[in-house]
Amino acid sequence: MTDARQAETAPQGTDRRVRVGVIGLGWAGQQHVAAYAADPTVDLVAISAMEEHLLARFGDEHDVPGRYQDWQQMIAEAELDAVSIATPTFLHAPMAIAALDAGLHVISEKPMAENAESAARMVEAADRAGRVLDVSFNHRQRGDVTALRAVVESGVLGKLYYAKTGWIRRQGIPGLGTWFTKSESSGGGALMDIGIHMLDMALHLMGEPTVTAASASTHAEFGPLGRGGSGFGISQVEDGVPFEVEDLATAFLRLDGGGTLLLESSWAQWIPHDLCYVTLYGADGGATIEWGGDAGAQITVWTEVAGMPAELQPVVGADGRHAAAVANFLQKVRSEDWTGHNGALALRRATVIDACYASAKAGAEVVLEG
Ligand SMILES: NC(=O)c1ccc[n+]([C@@H]2O[C@H](COP(=O)([O-])OP(=O)(O)OC[C@H]3O[C@@H](n4cnc5c(N)ncnc54)[C@H](O)[C@@H]3O)[C@@H](O)[C@H]2O)c1
Structure with missing residues (x-):
């Protein structure tokens, strides 16, 4: 996406419509699709998954024009403002970084990434792009x-x-x-x-x-x-x-x-x-x-x-669950404060999980830095 288009499509203000896409149509992706489809201020314009039958089913059910087995093609072609990533965990970082680099706002499913190192690269990409990076902790919306x-x-x-x-x-x-x-x-x-x-x-x-x-x-x-x-x-x-x-x-x-x-x-x-x-x-x-x-x-x-x-x-x-998590993300996208939402809190969670695994492996307490 060019700088001119980023500036042109960058959604700000509460009444701006947001063009969104969803990658991954398992249980998690279906929650994002349902949340966007129920929001009259959002245009769900593209979905991506490996399963042709799910692209057809959710595409038809919600009248989604863009249906892609290739997520990179979706990012390049669908003129999105924002994307939900609900794919296997190791794909969150490469997909989020590519989307952020293309000027999109991103909400990833939890866990943020397969380890804190990949999660940190996501935060760096959000900072570099000046876009929102959010992680869906839907249970705190119970x-x-x-x-x-x-x-x-x-x-x-x-x-x-x-x-x-x-x-x-x-x-x-x-x-x-x-x-x-x-x-x-x-x-x-x-x-x-x-x-x-x-x-x-x-x-x-x-x-x-x-x-x-x-x-x-x-x-x-x-x-x-x-x-x-x-x-x-x-x-x-x-x-x-x-x-x-x-x-x-x-x-x-x-x-x-x-x-x-x-x-x-x-x-x-x-x-x-x-x-x-x-x-x-x-x-x-x-x-x-x-x-x-x-x-x-x-x-x-x-x-x-x-x-x-x-x-x-x-x-x-x-319960708010996914609908509330997605609504919070959209609120951040519509705010003027994109740089304040770079996924840093989710990175802290990833750091704790890494420390737990390191401790279990070492059989000893692990002290977290800083
Ligand atoms: N927040 C929650 O409550 C919750 C619940 C379940 C899963 N999750 C998380 O959501 C993520 C997905 O979990 P799931 O259970 O839906 O997984 P799943 O295996 O059921 O579905 C994965 C989806 O990703 C798609 N996918 C895989 N590779 C792809 C690619 N290269 N391009 C496009 N699409 C691709 C698959 O086609 C499929 O539609 C995981 O990170 C998981 O931890 C979160």
Whole structure:
């Protein structure tokens, strides 16, 4: 894209229409397509994926004129302002960097990249291009998470000094025998895939403390035996793809200011049903959110009211999820402040995940720089 065209199409102001494309049409890409299709201020003009039938299905369903098996052709031809990247994780960095270099704003699926080095190159590209780089942490848009964040901000819990979080699936290895379970393409297993959502939510809820050190361990007791698989992921299963990543990871994270965060994530475990939780411990109160199995999202706060111990159950608002994550991205695209949104927070998450893997490999605590 030429400088003249960048200036001409650069969307600013709340009423500017935004021309968007989506790369990848698995479950994640379909959430972005649905979010854009439901937004009357957006023109979903192009989609890209390897699967011809999905290009036809979503192209027809949402009247999308541009349908590309070649994503580079889409970037070159579709005259986009912004693109969503929802492809296998190792493709996020090359696709995002190419799109940013072409003057597009980018929202990538989580995890940002297969490692922090690639994630850092994405941030550099965003800085170079002066465009928005966002990462879809859709779970922090859940109704219970936004409610708990409001509870924290009210100050009722006092100083937060400890938190525990986890996502443990009963049987949920995605794409056993696909890119998901190859370390080169996914960068890691349960921690990289679902643990990162819980890490993001916990740090967000705690007010973004810096992680100063990580001590972690990883295990693979299900995947190597072909156990624990699920129907998640549409990518082709290849015969003989080894299971190279962990199916359980647990980490002890030190936070600046002396706080502690415990994180566990597992794709498959001998438990009655999937379980997700974040529990916060503060000097003046505690709170937890939990979901899984048949139970809907629950939020409970323990504190004191009029000198008496009290248990509160705030009413949880609607879930935002991907639609809210995409709406936030569009808001940034329409703002005048593109350089303030360069993916730096998601890079910090990637750095913590890398430190956990390094710690698990070394069998020792890893101190994070700076
Ligand atoms: N935020 C969430 O809740 C969430 C949920 C699931 C997956 N994800 C993330 O989204 C990403 C995709 O996951 P998925 O489960 O949808 O994967 P998937 O394997 O089901 O689908 C991948 C899609 O990418 C496309 N693709 C692959 N190579 C391509 C190329 N060269 N050009 C164009 N398209 C290409 C495939 O054709 C397919 O449509 C991953 O990074 C994953 O971690 C996020």
